[in-house]
Amino acid sequence: MDILRVENLNVEVSGRTVLKNVSFSIPEGEVHVLFGPNGSGKSTLIKTILGFPGYKVLSGSITFKGKEITDMPTDERVKLGIGVAFQNPPAVMGVKLGDLLKEMMRDGEEAERRISTLLKELNFPRNFLTRDVNLGFSGGEIKKSEILQVLAQDVDLMILDEPDSGVDVENLQVIGEVLSRRLKGRSALLITHLGYILRYVDADVAHVLIDGRIACSGSALRILGQILKEGYSWCEKCPRVKGLRCEGFL
Amino acid sequence: MSPKTRLVLGRYSREAKEWPSCPLSLLPEEILRRSMDVGVVSDEGERAATYLQIDHSVVLQAVQEAFKGKIEVMSTRDALERYSWLRDYWWRLVRADADDYTRLADSLWDQGYFIRVFEGEKVILPLQSCLFMSTENINQNVHNIIIAEPRSEAHIITGCTVHPNVHSGLHVGVSEFYVKEGAKLTFTMIHSWAREVEVRPRSAALIEDDATFISNYVSLKPVKSLQMYPTAYCRGEDSRVSFNSIIYGVGESKIDVGAKVVLQGEGSRGEVVSRAVATDKAQIYVRGFLLGEHEESRAHLECRGLLLSDEAMIHAIPELLAKVKGAELSHEAAVGKIAEDQILYLMARGFSRDEAESLIVNGCQHTGAPGEAQQGHQEDDRRNDPWSTINR
Ligand SMILES: Nc1ncnc2c1ncn2[C@@H]1O[C@H](COP(=O)(O)OP(=O)(O)OP(=O)(O)O)[C@@H](O)[C@H]1O
Ligand SMILES: [Mg+2]
Numbered sequence: 001m002d003i004l005r006v007e008n009l010n011v012e013v014s015g016r017t018v019l020k021n022v023s024f025s026i027p028e029g030e031v032h033v034l035f036g037p038n039g040s041g042k043s044t045l046i047k048t049i050l051g052f053p054g055y056k057v058l059s060g061s062i063t064f065k066g067k068e069i070t071d072m073p074t075d076e077r078v079k080l081g082i083g084v085a086f087q088n089p090p091a092v093m094g095v096k097l098g099d100l101l102k103e104m105m106r107d108g109e110e111a112e113r114r115i116s117t118l119l120k121e122l123n124f125p126r127n128f129l130t131r132d133v134n135l136g137f138s139g140g141e142i143k144k145s146e147i148l149q150v151l152a153q154d155v156d157l158m159i160l161d162e163p164d165s166g167v168d169v170e171n172l173q174v175i176g177e178v179l180s181r182r183l184k185g186r187s188a189l190l191i192t193h194l195g196y197i198l199r200y201v202d203a204d205v206a207h208v209l210i211d212g213r214i215a216c217s218g219s220a221l222r223i224l225g226q227i228l229k230e231g232y233s234w235c236e237k238c239p240r241v242k243g244l245r246c247e248g249f250l
Numbered sequence: 251m252s253p254k255t256r257l258v259l260g261r262y263s264r265e266a267k268e269w270p271s272c273p274l275s276l277l278p279e280e281i282l283r284r285s286m287d288v289g290v291v292s293d294e295g296e297r298a299a300t301y302l303q304i305d306h307s308v309v310l311q312a313v314q315e316a317f318k319g320k321i322e323v324m325s326t327r328d329a330l331e332r333y334s335w336l337r338d339y340w341w342r343l344v345r346a347d348a349d350d351y352t353r354l355a356d357s358l359w360d361q362g363y364f365i366r367v368f369e370g371e372k373v374i375l376p377l378q379s380c381l382f383m384s385t386e387n388i389n390q391n392v393h394n395i396i397i398a399e400p401r402s403e404a405h406i407i408t409g410c411t412v413h414p415n416v417h418s419g420l421h422v423g424v425s426e427f428y429v430k431e432g433a434k435l436t437f438t439m440i441h442s443w444a445r446e447v448e449v450r451p452r453s454a455a456l457i458e459d460d461a462t463f464i465s466n467y468v469s470l471k472p473v474k475s476l477q478m479y480p481t482a483y484c485r486g487e488d489s490r491v492s493f494n495s496i497i498y499g500v501g502e503s504k505i506d507v508g509a510k511v512v513l514q515g516e517g518s519r520g521e522v523v524s525r526a527v528a529t530d531k532a533q534i535y536v537r538g539f540l541l542g543e544h545e546e547s548r549a550h551l552e553c554r555g556l557l558l559s560d561e562a563m564i565h566a567i568p569e570l571l572a573k574v575k576g577a578e579l580s581h582e583a584a585v586g587k588i589a590e591d592q593i594l595y596l597m598a599r600g601f602s603r604d605e606a607e608s609l610i611v612n613g614c615q616h617t618g619a620p621g622e623a624q625q626g627h628q629e630d631d632r633r634n635d636p637w638s639t640i641n642r
Pocket of ligand 1: 013014018036037038039040041042043044045054087
């Protein structure tokens with residue numbers, strides 16, 4: 001069964017159509033990757049999956065665990081089991097990371113224990129729990145805090161928007177190993193530009209989003225190889241973009 | 251009384267039944283319950299002393315055995331009879347003719363408390379007081395004097411509230427604080443009023459060498475109008491003052507609060523930290539005035555306001571006045587609606603919109619890590635954490 005299915009999705013943001021006829025699906029237990037140049041609509045797709053107001057679905061549908069969620073409020077979608085580690089989360093002044101985690105997990109002692117384990121795994125200092133969420137966090141600290149939160153949420157589909165951008169070598173290894181363990185056998189959607197995270201996480205399929213359209217889908221590592229070698233220009237040459245089927249990478 | 255003061259009074263009643271002395275445990279249940287809402291602890295053993303006034307009657311003025319000789323708590327009327335020197339502290343920091351309300355409190359004075367912390371005594375349990383209005387439409391005018399003698403330390407928790415059946419009234423509270431050399435006084439005031447109650451605290455503090463005054467204020471319930479502008483005179487060398495307030499404006503409350511810090515001593519430090527949340531049609535003015543009169547002095551003003559409704563209003567009015575060069579005065583203020591991206595972010599963690607809002611609102615009210623001025627001269631500890639005393 002597909003855990004997530006996106007069909008013919010057209011999405012408008014601030015009066016501009018950003019996603020055009022986007023379709024793809026993630027079967028349960030698979031890890032998919034979303035590639036695409038800056039501004040192609042990757043984060044927009046995620047916010048649309050979450051149902052953020054302002055991301056207006058003109059047509060198409062989103063189905064999660066067999067249930068159509070296209071018009072569902074954000075918190076209800078999340079309760080069904082979707083969790084997102086954001087690329088650029090806002091700072092929330094006054095709300096301590098530790099308090100947020102505890103409120104999220106809603107179960108006292110067990111929560112404490114799980115938070116401690118996650119902090120240790122991520123090599124994330126405990127004092128961050130007493131800091132306001134994301135306030136003054138460095139780029140790498142934000143990544144860790146987002147991964148910490150999404151792991152604490154314990155969801156069925158984890159969506160990670162650039163978990164490896166701006167992370168130094170050692171921390172990349174820490175994050176990579178955590179995700180490698182935690183994503184095993186789970187469903188996930190990863191966004192990455194340079195694919196560093198794919199050294200640790202086995203991804204099944206990748207989709208390439210160019211200018212709001214899925215230009216092609218195929219083996220994650222082969223697509224990454226092409227992108228790193230030729231950039232996205234190869235993709236523009238891909239017959240599928242011209243409306244034909246791109247067989248090469250499947 | 252001036253004609254205008256008479257006019258202010260005209261709307262309210264001065265008639266109140268006399269209350270006999272009574273321990274907290276024997277108070278009518280609604281009165282006890284309301285008192286507890288504003289921080290009163292019913293077990294007098296957990297407090298060094300308790301002062302309770304209902305309308306115009308002093309119902310309880312008791313110092314725990316273990317604290318006798320370390321602190322004194324009694325009504326200001328008794329205190330003025332006992333100590334002739336107290337005249338030197340009476341209407342000295344607040345002027346009796348300052349406005350209609352001080353004039354009212356001067357001519358129709360209904361007790362209030364006198365608290366004295368003896369020299370060198372560090373009082374480990376908080377002292378508590380409660381000023382209660384239990385008669386509909388009553389006018390209550392209290393005048394309090396608080397003296398922290400040299401090198402003493404104490405925390406006073408004062409709750410002011412009304413009987414659940416009281417909807418209107420006028421409460422005037424004059425408080426004069428004297429924090430002597432090396433003393434540290436923490437004063438936490440919690441208000442819980444009713445829709446038609448008018449409230450006019452009139453307070454000032456004099457802070458001497460190496461002394462620290464921490465004033466915390468909380469108002470979370472509706473009120474018709476609340477206006478106060480306490481002043482702290484940091485006269486002593488290295489004197490410190492910290493004003494912290496948390497104001498939640500609901501209904502049609504009109505709230506105008508602020509604090510003024512006058513830096514007169516060398517090395518004096520001040521801070522004013524305000525958190526305001528306005529919902530419904532509440533109007534909140536948050537003021538602050540830092541006056542630097544000494545070259546080596548420093549103070550900071552901080553206001554954060556959150557609007558939860560389109561019909562509510564928050565107006566932050568920070569004022570900085572340096573009269574000498576070298577005085578360092580600064581302020582930051584941020585007022586506005588809760589940012590939508592923050593709400594969505596929390597919703598993406600599974601919270602409903604309401605839950606997300608209240609997480610942010612609660613967070614906003616509890617921020618304000620103790621700044622430099624609050625750290626004072628002695629280590630602060632849990633016992634003096636003002637927010638731990640609030641029953642919500
Ligand atoms: N709220 C918004 N208002 C206006 N334009 C928006 C908004 N959100 C997204 N866009 C625009 O939509 C396009 C897609 O943005 P999106 O953030 O989805 O890109 P992305 O693929 O995630 O890029 P990156 O790799 O740089 O993160 C961009 O041109 C962006 O400017
Ligand atoms: Mg993005």
